[in-house]
Structures are given as structure tokens and as C-alpha cells.
Amino acid sequence: MKKLINDPEAVVREALEGLEAAHGDRLRVVYDPYVIVRADAPVQGKVGIISGGGSGHEPMHGGFVGPGMLDAACPGEVFTSPTPDQMLEATKAVDGGAGVLHIVKNYTGDVLNFEMAADLAKGEGMEVEAVITNDDVAVQDSLYTAGRRGVGITVIAEKICGAAADEGKSLAEVAEVCRTVNGQGRSMGMALTPCVTPGSGEPSFELGEDEMEIGIGIHGEPGRFREPIGSAAQVVDRLATAIVEDLPFESGDKVLAFVNGMGGTPLIELYIVYRELNRLLQERGITIERRLIGDYITSLEMAGCSITLLKLDDELTRLWDAPADTPALRVG
Amino acid sequence: MKKLINDPEAVVREALEGLEAAHGDRLRVVYDPYVIVRADAPVQGKVGIISGGGSGHEPMHGGFVGPGMLDAACPGEVFTSPTPDQMLEATKAVDGGAGVLHIVKNYTGDVLNFEMAADLAKGEGMEVEAVITNDDVAVQDSLYTAGRRGVGITVIAEKICGAAADEGKSLAEVAEVCRTVNGQGRSMGMALTPCVTPGSGEPSFELGEDEMEIGIGIHGEPGRFREPIGSAAQVVDRLATAIVEDLPFESGDKVLAFVNGMGGTPLIELYIVYRELNRLLQERGITIERRLIGDYITSLEMAGCSITLLKLDDELTRLWDAPADTPALRVG
Secondary structure: OOOOOOHHHHHHHHHHHHHHHHHOOOEEEEOOOOEEEEEEOOOOOOOOOEEEEEOOOOOOOOOEEEEOEEEEEEEEOOHHHHHHHHHHHHHHHOOOOOOEEEEEEEOHHHHHHHHHHHHHHHHHHOEEEEEEOOOOOOOOOOOOOOOOOOOOOOHHHHHHHHHHHHHHOOOHHHHHHHHHHHHOOOEEEEEOOEEEEEEEEEOOOOOOOOOOEEEOOOOOOOOOOOEEEHHHHHHHHHHHHHHHHOOOOOOOOEEEEEEEEEEOOOOHHHHHHHHHHHHHHHHHHOEEEEEEOOOOOOOOOOOOEEEEEEEHHHOOOOOOOOOOEEEOOEEO | OOOOOOOOOHHHHHHHHHHHHOOOOOEEEEEOOOEEOOOOOOOOOOEEEEEEEEOOOOOHHHHEEEEOOOOOOEEEEOOOOOOOHHHHHHHHHOOOOOEEEEEOOOHHHHHHHHHHHHHHHHHOOOOOEEEEOOOOOOOEEEOOOOOOOOOOOOHHHHHHHHHHHOOOOOOOOOHHHHHHHOOOOOEEEEEEEEEEEEOOOOEOOOOOOEEEEEOOOOOOOOOOOOEOOOOHHHHHHHHHHHHHHHHHOOOOOEEEEEEEEEEOOOHHHHHHHHHHHHHHHHHOOOOEEEEEEEOOOOOOOOEEEEEEEEEOOOHHHHHHHHOOOEEOOEOO
């Protein structure tokens, strides 16, 4: 296993210690249970926003804690849901009296545990709403998921909801913005290689030397099909066509285009993917108004990419452009 | 060869087209010869700053073109020096009447071609100064290099010199700042895996399943030695001890710590590396005042990391904190 780690059992804790050592000016880390909290939380009168999920997808979610985005994040062990006590702790830490939004990726464990945490928080008198993201068009059900998986749109939702909360919107309004983003967003990913989890030391799945998996999940869950490795143009055609035809995105639409690296793909390749995506969307009369290119929701060192499209309107564009200042994403 | 590309021969051009499609609001790309130029160049009265080198190290240098950092970048083919005509074109494009600084990584081809370009530019009446970075403590000479290689400090120098130029410093003063940064900066890298260049389709070198290479170059050039893969703590001890004892950095020093991913290393591991680096420097009485963590000077999909330390003073800290707005690095 070729990894820059010490103890496979201590990966999450030690990475959190590194995150805190690096960014202690703007976030603090609670270690029992693990929660990454914005340094100045709770912000009085602002809706608090938290998310969480298994580790191994960095910078999501901990790298998005900061002004304009998340108030707290709950990291589980690698590819493992965080626990309700983490989510309850996070909810308490960010409740500034205006309620707390839980942004939850659609994985069975995450959903159940966030539900339990919301019930506990409500029992303690806090106001909580949850929005589940399920933007992955690849498969209807999957390992660990009933319904579609929540993937790239989650990053976008965290940014846009952070801006909505900063504007003073109510919990119901911020939750509605989150539902809109999820409803107008679609994603799909692919892998050239599996990844190796530190705990197992083994590849998350097997893939032939000349094969790629289209529709991969961020934990290596099976996608739609395998085929021989194609060109970047073919890969983008597979992903973007499925995305565009699902919503559907139509001629005249303006979109935010998010080309995401899975962790082991060089940036030079992501820009080639972006070139192909730009071309395909132009051919369909769809205009990229905003874009995000880089590694934001990863699967350890997996080579591959995902594409997320969000249909923009003036409000979503304005909220996307609003300032955010987090370790992994800065806007404005 | 598992890559998201179309034609191996067209990788650089197509990535440039993607870069321009994504960031055309702030940069433009010249295609014959390849130059990435800040959209509003030349900035009248400001010292122009250019750099360049082989592609495959993205986001360096093209991702650093923008206000507060580079005015232009010259991308060669993958792991291949750019040509003098690229550098001359870049120099002309950014000359706003205050002269142009060439920041050159110490590789024989880069140095010779930048020298030739500077001579040509001077022949056309432009004022040019060149500063060569050579911060890699791993080896004295190497493949493609006489003397030490130029690596991570180049990223830092581009940021700090960009700020110095924005402040209205003269060409001689900006060049002096660049020499100071290089003189007070040291780096060393390591690899867990090789990378595969698109042109060859073959690994850049061979490394056993349980081996790592300490002191690797960014083109896979040999380092100091190979040994069995150690813990993150051992890796950091190897790299940081060599760096600290070379300058030397001493108790009481304040530093900028740059933990760089080689392209295929997950961010969760880079934060573990940062944790170890922070601990080691604390033990030596050295304080990290600023930091940069992520993939900034890469070697395609190589797994591994490098560490760069820059000894800070008040001026360098102020220049580091000044605003920069480039595709890959935003400050302020």
C-alpha cells in the first residue's frame, strides 16, 4: 500500500490534526466526536449549515468550512458514515438561533444517522431541516444507496446555501434554495483506476488494464458499464449526454459546469475534459456561465473524473458569486 | 496508458484550449508559439513577470497567470523546455515599459532557452532580468541539470514577485526580491510511484512495490536514495531535516511551509504530512507563519510530495499576503 500515512487506523484523526494546525485561524476541530467547526461559530442570527460523510473525499467536506460555506462538517472514518453524535455536536455548535440546515448526500447510512441526529436536536429544542442530495444519474440504486447517490452537486449546494444563509434568509428559505440546487443539478462520474482504502490495503474494485468504469460511485460502487478506455471526448460524451438528457438541460440554458478530479487525475487532463465539455454543451446551445475545475469531491487516489451541471438562474448565479473563504474554495 | 486525453501529441494544445475556455475572462492563449498571457497585459508601468517550463507540472505555470502573480507563462511540451520564441513572445506581450523579469527553474534547457530569449529581447530594446531558482537540496547535479534543480520555491517566488511588481518596484528591485526568495528557500521531494508521460506511454522510472524514492525530481530524475516505504513521519523527517540543515533554518525562524502534492496523492495524506512537518519544526523552534498545501508543482499523476520552506521576514510576509487572483492560487 503506497500511502503517506502513519497508522492506517489513525488516518482521519491525524489528517484532522493537520487541518487544524494549518487552518486554526478559521476553524477548530473537536476530537470526541470528530467535528470541524468554523472558528467563529455559532454566528448569531444566521442559519447554520452542516454536512458530513465518510472521509476519503477531501477536500469535501472539512475543506469547505468557513465564511460563506459550511459552519461545520462531520467526518466519518474512510468511506464510512459519521455517527449521529457527531452530527448532533455539529448542530449544537453552529446553532445561532436561526436553525440549522443538514445537507446530506444520499447514502443509506448518512441519511439514517442525520435523521437520528435531527430528531435528537429537535428534542433539545433546536430547529433543523435536512435536504438530501441525489444528483448522480448513473444508477437508480447502488451499494449503500436507495435511489440516486448524492455527489458533486453537494459541493455546489454547500457554497450556494452558505451564501443564502449569509444574506439572512430563513431556515425554510435556505432549505428551499438547497432543494432547488439539487433539483436543477445532475452529475455522473467515471474511473480509470480503483483506489485503496488505508484500512483494507486492497483496491476497492478490480478494473482491467484497458478498461474504464462509466458511472462509478465515489466509493468505487459499480456504475452503468465498463468498456475499453476511450478518448477524453468519448468519456465526456458518455457522462455529459446522460446528464444533459436527464434533467433535461436544453438549448438556451445557462449552467455552472463542474469538472471534478477523483484524486489521482492530473489537472492537465481535467482541462482537456473541460475543453470537451465546453464543446459538447456549445453544440447543444447550452452556455457555461460559471465553472469549477479541480479535485473537490474525491475518492482517495482514484484516477477519473466526474461532471456536474447546475442549471443557473439569476439568483443562483448571484449566490454562487458571493464571497466564500474556506481552505479549499475561495470566491469573491 | 490510463489517461483522460484524446491524442497524446495534442495534450498540451488541448489543455491550453480548455484553460482558455475556462478562464478567458482573465487570460488569453497564444497558440503559435504557445504563450498564456494575462488578459490585460501589458500593464503599463509595471514590471512584467514571466516564467515557463515543460508541461506536466500543472497548475504551474499557466495556472498562476493573473493579477498579483505572473503576466505570462510559456508551456513546453510535457517535460520539455519551451523554446526561445515562446519566451520572446511572452516578454513582448507583457512589457509595459518597466522591463520584464524571467523566473527560470534551473534545468539546462530552460536556462539556455531563456538566456537566448533575453538576448533577443534586449536586441529589440527591452529591459530583461533573469533569476534562476535552484532550491532543491536533494542532489547537486542531476539529469538535465547542472547544479541544484529549481522546484517548489518557484511557485512562491512567482507569488511574491508578482506582489512586488504590483507595488511599483523597479525591475532591479523585483529581481532582488526573487533572488532573496530563492536564497532563503529550500525544497525536497519524494515519490511513491512514477508517472507515465503521454508521449511514451511508459513509466518515467521503475520503483518496487515496497519502495519510495527520496529526493526525486519533478521529471522522475533520480534522487538521493531509495528505501522501503516508511511512515509519513519518516518521510517528513527525511525531507525536512535535509531542508532545515541546508540553509540552515534555526530556532526562532519564521517560515512559510509549502506541502505540495505530486499529482496523485490524496489531500488527506498531504494534511498528515503537514501535521508531521508542523511537529518537526516546532521541535526545532521554527514557527510556521504561513502555509500552502495542495497540488501546485506536480509531476503528472506521480504519487508523492515535496516540502518547501521559505524563511520569512516582514517584507516577504507582506508580499505573500498581498492579493493575487489566478486560476490556481488566490490570496487576499
